[in-house]
Amino acid sequence: MELKPGSRWKSAVCDTEVVVVRPPKAEASLECGGYPVIAHAEARPEGKAIAEGFTDGSQAGKRYADEETGMEVLCTKTGQGTLTIGGRPIGAKEAKKLPASD
Amino acid sequence: MGIAKLHTALLLDMAADAAPDRLALGPRAAGLSYRETRRRAHHGAAFLEQMGGANVAFVGLNGPTLPVAIFAAGMLAKPFAPLNYRLPDADLNKLLARTAPSVAIVDDDMVPRLAAAEAVKVVSRSAFEAACNIHGDCEAEFLDADHDIAVLLFTSGTTGEPKAAILRHANLTSYVISTVEFQGAEGDEAALVSVPPYHIAGISAVLTGIYGGRRIVHLEAFTPEAWVAAAAAEDITHAMVVPTMLGRILDVLAARGETLPSMRAISYGGGRMPLPVIERALDMLPHVDFANAYGLTETSSTISILGPDDHRMALYSDDEAVKKRLGSVGKPLPTLELEIRGAHGEVLGPNQSGEIYVRGEQVSGEYTSKKVIGADGWFATNDGGYLDEEGYLFVEGRLDDVIVRGGENMSPGEIEDVLREHPAIDDVAVLGLPDNEWGEKVAAVIVAKDAKPSVDELKAFAKARLRSSKTPEVWEFRDALPYNDTGKLLRRQLKAEMAKG
Structure with missing residues (x-):
């Protein structure tokens, strides 16, 4: 999967949707609910459920950042699966400083 | 130099103490460090002090001399008054006279435009720059004057005489310190400043850039081509633009197939941003953080x-x-x-x-x-x-500008946003005209893209998306709408022209 800035993805097993804000520094795999995410335009496969242990959920409006790969995604739709990179959960970023305005 | 209260020159002082060798102003190849910026401002202050006057006026283009002059005035506790050099000569001279008693730093090629005014001493930009650039450190000590007024900004005066807004040191420093992390910028950050010196965003960009440690690259005067070229040449990471600038920048980028790879953040403000423009920007530049200020x-x-x-x-x-x-x-x-x-x-x-x-x-x-x-x-x-x-x-x-029709308040911006979505409309202004029955009636002035749409079609388009009372009753087509040079629609000028019929 090519995780370019601005590219949109969704969970294969829950309602989660994300947009990539910062790409990973090297090839990485983004998963949600234990399965690789799928392109936003694709239809969800039927009959799959969130894998055990990946049910922490995601929250719309929060940024999820991974220090190791530098990747950041913004969750645009809340879901029940955990966002992970290569199986490693990525946490929601703490409140950020004000954006530059001038 | 004693420091009684927080003032603008103190922001430079702090930065120059913390990171003397970091680049503060100008291009990477020939930029000024924080230490050098402070040294020049100090010499500039000594020079301005000899010239006398209560205020320091500035008539000129953007460039490293602007921050040097702002901080020199700050060191002297003299209000800094940047004037709009794009005004007709008569209006510019009127404003200059209002700064008296003053010393005015004026771009060399603009000096001939100025008439002699009482108690206004004109110094050419090149003479000021030479005075700032004397060898060695400045030994002058400035009195611990009570700093108060930092900047006098003449409002654009879209109607009537421009008013001079007072910004005190306390106002500006409070804004900077509460919104920017001191020297928080990463080493490679650079801001492209293209708003003119006489706009509040041009002043705040200098102060926040210096305090935050983000190198400032000034564009002398805005053109979309020059902006795109400077952004690439200097690996610009941050920029502030007004809405009209952004649309023109996107046109240039689209024509050239470029995407500003170094850019991290663009903020915009100073007027209503048309939704199609910002949507296009987000789509074309997904790696850029956009902020509306x-x-x-x-x-x-x-x-x-x-x-x-x-x-x-x-x-x-x-x-x-x-x-x-x-x-x-x-x-x-x-x-x-x-x-x-x-x-x-x-x-x-x-x-x-x-x-x-x-x-x-x-x-x-x-x-x-x-x-x-x-x-x-x-x-x-x-x-x-x-x-x-x-x-x-x-x-x-x-x-x-709010239109009051039969007791109902309507925002022109809301109606404009709807009309702007019509594919044949390039630009639009909505305003209220006197009406005997309703008090005011809604009028739309349209700039069409290529083929002029019919009024019936536009009416139907508006009616389908707005309450019928908000649907314009008067429709006029023009080749262009009047804007001032920082992109503000001159709605009241348009209104006066339309009211005359």
Whole structure:
């Protein structure tokens, strides 16, 4: 999967949707609910459920950042699966400083 | 130099002490370090002191000399008054006379435009630069003057005589310190400043850049081609633009197939951003963080910001309320109080339109002619707007521009936004014209893209999306709309022309 800035993805097993804000520094795999995410335009496969242990959920409006790969995604739709990179959960970023305005 | 209170020159002092060798101003190849910037400002202050006068006027293009002059004036505790050099000579001379007694730093090629004025000493930019650039450190000591007024900014005066807004050192430093992390910029950050020196954003960009440690690259005067070229040549990471600039920049990028790879953040403000333009920007530049900053001269710049994630959420969310926020200016700064008040001064609840009031240290609300801030510190912005349930601020435009038709208040901006979505419309202005029956009637002035759409078609388009009372009754087509040089629509000029018929 090519995780370019601005590219949109969704969970294969829950309602989660994300947009990539910062790409990973090297090839990485983004998963949600234990399965690789799928392109936003694709239809969800039927009959799959969130894998055990990946049910922490995601929250719309929060940024999820991974220090190791530098990747950041913004969750645009809340879901029940955990966002992970290569199986490693990525946490929601703490409140950020004000954006530059001038 | 003793320091009694926080003042603008202290911001430079702090930065030059913390990171003397870091590049502060200009291109990488020939830029000025913080130490050198302070050294020049110090010499500049000594020079300006000899010239006398109470104020320091500035008539010229952007460039490293602008910050040097701002800080030199700050060291001397003299108000700095940048003037709009784009005004006709007569108007420019009138403003210059109002700065007396003063010394005016004037671009060499603009000196001939100035008439002799009493108690105004004109110094060419090259002479000032030479004085700042003397060898060695400046030994002059400045009196520990009580710093008070930092900047005098003449409002654009879209109607009547321009007013001189007073920004005190306390207002500006409070804004900078509360919104920017001291020397928080990463080493490679560079800001491209293309708003002119006489605009509040041009002043605040200098102060926040210096304090934050972000190198400032000035564009002498804005053209989209020069902006794109400078962004690439200097690996610019941050920029502030007004809405009309952004649209023109996107056109150049699209024509050249470029995408500003170094750019990290673009903020915009100074007028209503057409939704199609920002949507196009988000689509073309997905790696860039966009921020919409709303502020006034009288509030030392930004008072409310719509941040990058709000932009993306608005684009991708299914929730209508979240989508709509792309047309908002985000949430007020945490260091400010903001209220919406009704006609009788009562504080209004969510989704109720009224006048935007603001209170905080950065708010000056003061002109040389009068103080318009209440004793309790609340400043009436004269902008109409409302807050949604989650505290996002929607600005509806100047209260004087609100159309009152049969007792119903209508925001021209809301109607313009709808019309702008029509594929044949390039630009549009909506305003109220006198009407015997309703008090005012809604008029739309349209700039068509190529083929002129029919009035019936536009009427049907508007009616399908707006209440019928908001559908314009008068339609006029023009080749272009009048804007001032910082992209503000001259709505009242248009109104006066239309009212004459």
